[in-house]
Amino acid sequence: MLDILLRYSPLISAAATLLGLLSLYLIYRQLKDSKSWNKLHFTYTFSPDSSALEEFEIFLDERLNLWNRDNPLTELEVKALIGKEHISPEDTEKLCQTFDASVKKKTA
Known part of the structure; x- marks a missing residue:
């Protein structure tokens, strides 16, 4: 079992790194989308009629x-x-x- 983990450890660390990078990208997209949504929502919420x-x-x-x-x-x-x-x-x-x-x- 330990032999299998040692053999595939570079593959596992690469997959974990890619998953981390994907998570950071998705966080960036979410922040960007929420910023544009907040601008749009502010316009309709706080503007006078x-x-x-x-x-x-x-x-x-x-x-x-x-x-x-x-x-x-x-x-x-x-x-x-x-x-x-x-x-x-x-x-x-x-x-x-x-x-x-x-x-x-x-x-x-």
Whole structure:
């Protein structure tokens, strides 16, 4: 029995090595597939519904003329988009005047 194992030990180690390499390849494929699946799943899970996104786009276009702009957003506009906690009261007043003027200009 020991004689048979010693005779076929190179064959057994080669088969075990090939099995290990095959396992590593399959692990790589599984990780690659799960990464693409997670990207796809994230898109449908965490994206807002299309009507909410459309309302937000209309809101931004009315206030910032987002789609027809020739110049980049100002620092104050970026602060407004990030959140109210980053804006001083003076900046808030300036933003209200700017946004109100752009909305009134579109409706007039």
